[in-house]
Amino acid sequence: MKRIVDVNIPLGPIHPCFKEPIRLKCEAKGERITGAEVELGYMKKGIERIMKGRPWQEVMFLAERVCGICSVIHNMVFIEAMEQISDISVPPRAAYLRVIANELDRMQSHMLANFSYCYTIEHETLGMYLLDLREQVMDELERLTGARVTCAYIIPGGVRCDIPKKEAEALPANLDRIEEDLRRYAGMFEGGPMIALRSRGVGLLTLEAAQRAHVVGPTARGSGIAVDCRTNHPTYRKLGFVPITRTDCDNYARVMLRFDELFQSIDLIRKCLRELPKGVVRGGGVCKAGETRYSGEAPRGELTYFIKSDEFGRIVEIQIQTPSIMNIEACCHEMIIGSDSIADVTSTFVSADPCVACTER
Amino acid sequence: MSSSLVWYIREFARAEWIKKFLFAKTAPLVTPTHFRGFPEPTGKTCTHALFCMMACPAPGAIEVVHAGDGWMPKIHKGHCIRCGLCVEVCPNGVLKSGRIRETMGREGTSLLFSFRIAIDKDLCTGCGNCCTACPVNKQADAQMGAGGHSSNDDVIMRVQEGDIVVIHEDKCTGCKTCEVSCPNGAIRIARILEGYQQPVQEGLQ
Amino acid sequence: MNILQRIKNTVRSRSIHVAYVDVGSCNGCDIEVLACLAPRYDIEQYGIYVHNNPREADVLLVIGAYTPGWEEKLAMVWEKIPAPKAAITIGNCPISGCLFDRKGSFVDPPVKKHIPIAAEVPGCPPRPTEILQAIMSVRDSVFANWEEEHP
Numbered sequence: 001m002k003r004i005v006d007v008n009i010p011l012g013p014i015h016p017c018f019k020e021p022i023r024l025k026c027e028a029k030g031e032r033i034t035g036a037e038v039e040l041g042y043m044k045k046g047i048e049r050i051m052k053g054r055p056w057q058e059v060m061f062l063a064e065r066v067c068g069i070c071s072v073i074h075n076m077v078f079i080e081a082m083e084q085i086s087d088i089s090v091p092p093r094a095a096y097l098r099v100i101a102n103e104l105d106r107m108q109s110h111m112l113a114n115f116s117y118c119y120t121i122e123h124e125t126l127g128m129y130l131l132d133l134r135e136q137v138m139d140e141l142e143r144l145t146g147a148r149v150t151c152a153y154i155i156p157g158g159v160r161c162d163i164p165k166k167e168a169e170a171l172p173a174n175l176d177r178i179e180e181d182l183r184r185y186a187g188m189f190e191g192g193p194m195i196a197l198r199s200r201g202v203g204l205l206t207l208e209a210a211q212r213a214h215v216v217g218p219t220a221r222g223s224g225i226a227v228d229c230r231t232n233h234p235t236y237r238k239l240g241f242v243p244i245t246r247t248d249c250d251n252y253a254r255v256m257l258r259f260d261e262l263f264q265s266i267d268l269i270r271k272c273l274r275e276l277p278k279g280v281v282r283g284g285g286v287c288k289a290g291e292t293r294y295s296g297e298a299p300r301g302e303l304t305y306f307i308k309s310d311e312f313g314r315i316v317e318i319q320i321q322t323p324s325i326m327n328i329e330a331c332c333h334e335m336i337i338g339s340d341s342i343a344d345v346t347s348t349f350v351s352a353d354p355c356v357a358c359t360e361r
Numbered sequence: 362m363s364s365s366l367v368w369y370i371r372e373f374a375r376a377e378w379i380k381k382f383l384f385a386k387t388a389p390l391v392t393p394t395h396f397r398g399f400p401e402p403t404g405k406t407c408t409h410a411l412f413c414m415m416a417c418p419a420p421g422a423i424e425v426v427h428a429g430d431g432w433m434p435k436i437h438k439g440h441c442i443r444c445g446l447c448v449e450v451c452p453n454g455v456l457k458s459g460r461i462r463e464t465m466g467r468e469g470t471s472l473l474f475s476f477r478i479a480i481d482k483d484l485c486t487g488c489g490n491c492c493t494a495c496p497v498n499k500q501a502d503a504q505m506g507a508g509g510h511s512s513n514d515d516v517i518m519r520v521q522e523g524d525i526v527v528i529h530e531d532k533c534t535g536c537k538t539c540e541v542s543c544p545n546g547a548i549r550i551a552r553i554l555e556g557y558q559q560p561v562q563e564g565l566q
Numbered sequence: 567m568n569i570l571q572r573i574k575n576t577v578r579s580r581s582i583h584v585a586y587v588d589v590g591s592c593n594g595c596d597i598e599v600l601a602c603l604a605p606r607y608d609i610e611q612y613g614i615y616v617h618n619n620p621r622e623a624d625v626l627l628v629i630g631a632y633t634p635g636w637e638e639k640l641a642m643v644w645e646k647i648p649a650p651k652a653a654i655t656i657g658n659c660p661i662s663g664c665l666f667d668r669k670g671s672f673v674d675p676p677v678k679k680h681i682p683i684a685a686e687v688p689g690c691p692p693r694p695t696e697i698l699q700a701i702m703s704v705r706d707s708v709f710a711n712w713e714e715e716h717p
Contacts, residue, residue, distance in 0.1 A: 014643065016618040019596050020588050021635075042635040043590045049670040057554045061418040061444060062665055068594025068691065112597060131604040138601070146397040146459045149594040149691050152444045155472075155556045160449075161464040188372065193365045282470055282558035312477055312551030357593040390607065390695040419658075419665055419690075439661035442690035 006034075009342060013042050017120045017346040020356035024332060026345055033339045036332040043360040051318050056082055056156060056287055059315050063305075064150045066320060067358040069112060071150045072105035073298040079154045081294035081305045086156070086313065088285030092277040094158035095235045097144075100272050101153050103265040104141045108134050109299035110218075110258040110265075113353040117255050118189075120347045121198040129185050136178055143167050158282035172273060179266050186259040199252035203335040203348030206249055213330035216323045217301025218261065219352045221245045222254035229297035239271050251351040258353075287313025298323055300353050322358035397445045397459035399436050407432040407455045412474055413447035415535055415552050423447055450474060450554070469559035476535040477551040478518065478527050484547035489520045491539035491548050497532050571714060578624075578650075578709040580613040582701065585623035586656075587643055590633030590666075590673060594691040595657040599627060602694045614701055620646045624709070625701060631659035631666045631673035632680060644681045650712040652684040652704050657691050664690055684708055 007028045013021035021042035027035040047066055051059045056079070063078040064071040076098055083090065090098075111134040118127035138148050144163055145151035153160050163171075189195055205215070210223035220227050221243060228243035230236040244260045246253040291308035301323025308317040331352040336345050372378065392398065400423075409425060409432045417423045422440035425432050434447065434456060448456045449465065450472045465471060489509020492498055495517055498505055502513035509520035518527045525548075535552050586599055602609040603616060617623065620643050632640070644653065655677055658664035663675035677683065684707075687700045 013639075014585070014587055014618065014620065019600065020593065042633065043588070043630075044633055044635065045590055045631065045666045045673050046671045047666070050666065050668040052670075055552060055554065057416060057446065057552075058418045061442065065592035065594070065665055068592040069597055071592075071594065112600070115600075128603075128605055131600070132606060135601065135604050135606040142393065143395060146395055146445065146461065147443065148396075148693065149598060150442070150444075150592075152446075157556050158558070160445075161461070161470065162468050164464075184372075188368060191368055280558045280560060281468065282556040284555055284557045286475075286553055286555050312479065312553060314551065355593065357591065390698070392693060392695065396693070420667060421662065438688040439658055439686065440664075441688070442658060442664060 011345065015346070017116075017350060019116065020354075022328075022354070022356045024336075024345065024349065026336065026342070028342065031341050033336055033342070033345060036336045036345070038328055038332045040356070040360055043356050045361060047361045048318050048320060051315050053314055053316075055312070055314050059318070060155070061150070061152060063320075064152060066322070066361050067298075067355055068149055069355060070105060070109050070298045070300065070358075072101050072153065073296055073303060075152065075154045076102055077294055077296035077298075077303050077305050078307070079156055080296070081292050081307045082156050082287050082309070082313070083285070084292045084294055085290035085307065085309055086285060086288040088157045088287075089283055091158055091280050091283045093162070093279045094281045094283070096272045096276050097159050097163060097281060098154055099235050099239070100163070100269050101141070101144060101151065101159070103269050103272075104137060104144065105151075106299045107262055107265045108137045108141065110262050111137065113299070113350075114189075114255055114258050116350045116353075117251070117347065118195075120350045121195065123192070123195060126185060126188055126192075126195075129181075129188075133178060133181055133185070136174065140171060140174060155282070156287060157285040158280070162281045163276075168273060168276070172270060175266050175269060179263065182259070182262055182266075186256070186263075189255065189259065196252065198344075198347060199250065199255065199351075200248075201250055202339065202344050203251045203254075203351055204249050204338070205330060205335050207247075209334045210249075210330065213334055214326050215301070215330045216326055217298070217353075218254055218257050219327045219330065220301065222257045223247075223249045227302070229295045229302050233296065236268075239268055239275075241268065251348055254351045254353075289313075291317075298358075300324055300355055300358070301327060320361060322355070322361070324353075324355040324359045327352045328354045328359060395460045397443050397461065399438060399441055399443060400434070400445070400448055400456040400458040402433065403454060403457045403462070405453050405455050407434060408453055410452055411534075411536065412450040412452060413456065415474065416446040416450040416472070416554060418442070418444060418446065446472070471557050473555045473557050474535065475553045475555065476530070476533040477553060478530055478533060478539075479549045479551060480525055480527070481547045481549075482524075484545045485525055486545060486547075487520055487523045487525055488544065489525070490542045490544065491525070492516070492519050494538045494542035496536060496538060497534060571711060574713070575710050578712075579705050582612075582614045582625055582705050582709075583619075583623045584609075584614055584616045584625045584627060584701070585618050585620045585643075585647070586616070586627035586629060587620075587640065589628060589630035589636040589640055589660075589677065591630030591657065591659050595629045595659070598691045598694055599629070599656060599697060602697055604694075607694045607698060609698060609701075612698070612702060614705075621648070623647050624651055625704065626651065626653040627697075628653055628655045628660050628677050628681070628683070629657060630677075631663045631675045632677050634672055634674070640677075640680055649716070650709050652708040653681055654685045654687065654700050654704060655683050656687050656697055656700075658688060659690075661686050661688060
């Protein structure tokens, strides 16, 4: 009689597939995964503790460094929460520029996520193509904001600098080039039978399970839940934003959804550039006392800041809810369970685009 | 399997790909001029306003030190995060980084500092340490005694009848010397930064 | 210097295996190390391979401000790397703690006091070109004539 051995397989904290330290403890019956547990605690820095008692010009940079990959959205959500507290109105031109910076950031984050997935399933060609394309997006971001990763672009009452005239004219052409390449890569992913073998039907997260786990972002939209905080944002509403969903519920759906969102981001930036109003980019305004809860859509899902400030705009209390915590939970309690092979664990985990720096702060 | 081969053949048989494969060279890895690098001196005179140190979000990144006769900001690499706030708040344009100075000149943007003094009346004992420590008070009234009493109306704050009274909040330079000298932590200076832009002239955009 | 040593020097400087370990950063430096892999910067044209496996690495890239979760563990990772080896810190965090080195935070910088560091790359985050230059600057000095200097 065949004997089935129960094995505990730890993955991480240092693992070739994981960019960040996280430990996955998988219980396996042969090759089939029967349970998984996640162990965090390698990245806890206590950012919320050191944010307290500081004015916006210091907290803004700390907020950016909650997560280096999606730094623009952290900057944007924190500053917009402060603006909501202090009744600062943003000039329309600045609001559109914020959307451009945010969408460029989302593009590079999604490309990085898809690169990670392709790299994990050992499809390095496509991965490297995406990483090369990401450099072009980073160039655009750098030309707009002046820095590659932590841009520090958004300040209360506006943005740091206007988009240069030369750049505003060159951006649509560059976007055309990026889109043309991206269509080819998305086609490669969509049509590749080897990729389909590793992706389709792997890491299933059914609609019910997704609702139970409260997943957000592309992970939720890949399971058919149309949840996107951009629908509540005034500027995105003006641009007529509608979230995309897919109903395949597997790794393939999540990665393809990110490709879809890349095209959507390109369209949003084009629309912004077409409708870019004239005027100032900084309206001024001083931060005041109050408290608020403000959400924005990070590349990985809903990001919420709860902020309480004193009369001079210093932070008294701050709580950050990042998207990855729900996605990591859903990942190890729903998606990984039932995988047919240990090799699928890493790819399933990476397909949810976990960001450990966000999760632990 | 066969469709996969077709995909690869279609991918690699493009003229663009073959041209790139045979003739592409690694791009020259130069830092673009618009990149916000470490702040560098422009050669203008520093007036020791210390706005750069006040705005700097990184601990220990910038220091204004003696250089010959005057002052000069010094950037500590390994601490500086290249945010460019020091460049933007400097009233004299001593530092430059990337194209920040250029865009500030073109768009008329600036960051304005204002300082507010908040005194917790419950904690304050009226000892007057803050009044005597304040460098602006020292210039206004050199005779100010240990109790912080003054008959001069030009001082920022003074002790009147056992209570501290702030007279000229607008004169505060935000140095936080009073905060350090306070034994109870009753006085706190708020450094309020505000983004400002002059209305755009026509034809710039 | 015998001929064998000379061959070893040449081969070693053309084949550096890199592992990176994130000891509590914001991810900004991680993605800049990943960007080095991109065809634009193409770290592999210099013979530098990113494997992320300490047991076959020559160079350890340390990223982050040393959180308590890495007490003892970072030293263990460092011991697992076969000699000759070198550690390079990427970004401000391992040098000074960057923005996180304030009262109330959990980090314990600099990393220098936990493992020996050969080179440092300042910047938050540094550009990929700066990371490349740092790895290139280390590979000749650390690995040349290693057998002769450590008999």
